[in-house]
Structure formats: C-alpha cells, structure tokens
Amino acid sequence: MTLTAASGTGERTARKNSPGAAPRTRRSGRLRRIGLPYLLLLPALLLELLVHLVPMAIGIVVSFKELTQFHIRDWGTAPWTGLDNYSLAVDFNAPVGEALLKSFLTTCLFTLFSVGLCWLLGVAAAVFLQEGFRGRGFLRTIFLVPYALPVYAAVITWAFMFQRDNGLINHVLHDQLGLTDTPPFWLIGENSFITLLVVSVWKGWPFAFLIIMAGLQNIPREIYEAAALDGAGIWQQILRVTLPSLRPVNQVLVLVLFLWTFNDFNTPFVLFGKAAPEAADLISLHIYQSSFQTWNFGTGSAMSVLLLLFLLVVTGAYLLLTSRGRKATDA
C-alpha cells in the first residue's frame, strides 16, 4: 500500500516537472500496473495457501503414511506405507472398505433426495411469490428463517422434536393420529435416514429459494407479456417461460447444493452425535469417525482424498455437460 501511494505522488510531481523525467515515470507506471493486482491479491493468496493448499498437500502426504496417535506430535516421522491406506479403504470385502462403500452409497442417495426436494420447494415457493399479493414480503422473510438460524440451534430443535418419548413428531403420529402401534425411534435405526432428510431439506431449501428468486428478477417482463398475447395461461407461462429461463441459474444452484449436501457434516453431527446410525452415516461424519475415534489418521486422509477425487470428477463432468448444453442451445 505504501509502495503504490509513494509511486503515485512520484508520478504526479514528475508530470509537473520537466518532460525529461517522462521515461522513468512510464516505467514505474507500468511496474505499478503489473505489480498492483498481485499486491492486492497477496493477502488472499497467502491465506489460500495457508488454509487450503498447504493443508491439502499435507493431507495427501499423510494419506501415504501410517499415522496414529503415537506420531501426531511429529507426524513427519510416521512411517511410509505406500498405497496401504488406499487399498484398505477400497477393499470392499473387508470391514473398513465395506463400511466406506456403504456410507458413500447412503450419501449419494441422501444427496439425490435432498437436492431434488430443496430445488422443488425453492422453485415452487419462488414462482408462487413472484406475483404480487398481500403478505408476500412477510412470507419471503419467514421462508428465510431456516437459512438464518445457526445449524446447531435449528438441528438440536429437530432432534428434540424427533425424541421417541417426549418429542412432537411421535406425539402427533402416535398419540394424536394413532398411525403407529408403538412410538417409533427416529434417531436410531432405519428411520434415521428420513429424519436426516427432513432436517436437511428444511435447512437447505431456503438457499435454493433465494437464488431462484434472484434469477426470476432477471427474466424480462416482455417475454411473459408476449406469451400471454399468444394465449398462454399462467401454468403454461411457468412451464414454457419461467423454467427454461432459469436454466443457467439452476445449473449453478444444483452444483452448489450438491457439493454442500454431499460434504455436510454439521447436520448429522448435531442430530446423531459422533456416531451416526448406519442408515444415516454420511461420508463426512464417517471419515471423521474413522480418523478421530479410531485414531487412524492415515486411512482417514486416504478416504478424504478419494472423496475429493470423486467430487472433482463429478463436478468436472457436470461443468462439461452443462457448458456443452449451453453451447448447443446458443447455436
């Protein structure tokens, strides 16, 4: 900062003085133009390096080591094991690999449902709130509450609602509606998948709603008017104008929702504690469990790297597909 300020005043005084100083000024001006962007980026670069790139490199190194609690103070001395951690993680016939595969498949299924439902609710709410009516602004504010609440406060409330004996859900299902013979468990066993999905959708759909609302503002009114002139009713306008116009927004939104949901740790962690029931064992929590509960950091790192590779491939393929689709529609 001081550097640019100094050269700035230098330039100004130089311009006022003799024309003989011009070449030097031009050189320092160019230096400043080239150097300035990097100077502005420097803090961000340093931090990215410290909190992203270096940790990632260390994570990759550790995934090739046998790192247990004995070497944690001085992890450089942990013995190399080559690909042992990886072969342990992908050996689907052994307990570790089998559990990882199961958790991975659970996460895929969970992400599919969660992203789909979040998107559906988001689109429907945004479309229904597009036309003016009384109470529209109020509803919009209400709908953003799940997004604003801190994860742990919101999820802990859901955990309370899903308690077997004193929760609201069983009170309604069992006591009031009489739908079940005995009050079911929601936080352990097979039902926990549904529980996790409900909470995740509740917490996640307002983000879809926000983005789609923003996207709707960019659709010109004239297209709707033209469609109306052509005799399209409101349902047809939604189907033929709104949804196609949202395509670029949806592509970004679905990708972001996918990544956030797939990597979600907070929701299952607050809902179930350190060990999630098998039916709701999302991959982030599973890896955490593998690293910090059993103190096997090498295997945990190998799992993280595999997860990252998977996400890279999926994201790359998705970006390639959607950009090709966009080119095709442009042509």
Next chain:
Amino acid sequence: MAAPRSFLWSRRIFLTLLTGFVLLPVYVMVSSSLKPLEDVSGTFQWIPSDLTVRPYFDIWETVPLADYFMNSLIVAGAATVCSVTIAVFAAYAVSRYSFRGKRVFTVTVLSTQMFPGILFLLPLFLIYVNIGNATGIALFGSRGGLILTYLTFSLPFSIWMLIGYFDSVPRDLDEAAKVDGCGPLGALFRVVVPAAVPGIVAVAVYAFMTAWGEVLFASVMTNETTRTLAVGLQGYSTQNDVYWNQIMAASLVVSLPVVAGFLLLQRYLVTGLTAGAVK
C-alpha cells in the same frame, strides 16, 4: 391477466403447508423454552400448561453461556472483518485488472467450494500443533486458530460473490475517479466500495453466519476457555438429565443476533446474490 382458480388454490395450499413446515421448529423452540423441566421431559404438549421464564435465567448458570457467547462473537466477528477486507482487495484485482494467473486464481478459489471440510480438519490440526511446537504460538485451541480456520469457509465465497458485484459497478466510475487524481486504491475506496455496499454487506452477513454456525472445527479445535456456542450447547445434557427447556431457551438466545441481523439485512443479501451469484 387474472390468475385462474387452479393457480390461486395451489398457491394458497402450498404456501400454507410450507409456512407450517418452516415455522414448526420455531414454535417448538419458543414454546418449549417456556416450560418447566417436568413438562419437556414428559409427553409433548402443544399448549404449555405451565408458563415459566425460569429456563432463561438458568441457562447462564448451567453452563458458562456468557463466555461461549463472547468467544463466538470474537471469533465470528474477527473472521468476518478479515475475510471481507481480504476479499475486497482480491475481488477488485480480479474485477479490474488483467494479469497472468488470473484464471488459475479464480478457478482455485471456486474449486475450494467443493472441498469437504473434513479434508482440512486433520492437516490444519497437524499444522497448528507443529507451529505450536516450533514457535510456541498456541494456535490449536486458541481463538486465533479458529479465526484462521473459519476463513477457509468464508473467503472463497466472499471473493467469488464480490467479483460479480464489482463487475456490476460501471468501470467508467472508477476510471473517472482516476482521471480526477485518485490512485487505484483511492478509486477502490471512494467509488467501487461505496457503490458495492449491498454486496459487501451480503458477504459480511454470510461470513458471520458461517462462523457463528460452524460445528466441526469448533468441537475439535477449542478448549475449556475458547469454547464457542456450537459446542457449548452440548453442555445442557448431563448423564441424568437433558434440560430440553434450557436447550431451547439457549438456542433461541444464540439465534437471535444472527436472525435479527439477517432479517434486517436480507434485502441486501438478495441484491448481493443477484449481482454476484446469478451472472
């Protein structure tokens, strides 16, 4: 054109159901926070039979909630200020200059969005422990370490959003400022930043909310004295009792600052997202 009945009825039914779904936990939180312990331990009651504000006094005694509150405030506040400041400079560079490595930088920033938090947990833990061993600066378990960690989440998103927002500020404006004798930094602070206030507010709100709500790193990287609210709330369940009324009261109290701030500033968030994300 008047909307047909089918549309009006679908809208009415859908919005009613959705409002119920959204507000259900809020109702449970508020009503349960006003019940005595016997009531929240027994069968759920829609209407509290016994209203009491005792839980709101007890929450400060059962766990040192005020300390956790302070820790959260310091960590989230510092992370927000740092990430917004750093992001403003970086986004300005990307938005206004062309330079070598620009694409690499933006792609790297964007792709960090896809990294699972769990990937960084162990390495950061190792780095902090090593720095501590080598220099005596205790990052592990300290507020500083947590602040640094939270930049992991908010910085890429902040840079990404601000690039979009700065792009939407007409270039002519800061060019004009430069002609009038402003340096590049003068143009940034006198023209671009004031014009981009909604975007910057949106980014700040987002950064604060992520830090305020983060659980994973808070539970691994804090100790007795630096514990944040995310971990502190677990203190209301003891081996014998779960103080659900106090948990609900405390949840409400810790939610109030962010929800109030968010609802006040949501107008900016929506504008910020329009400019930043949907481009």
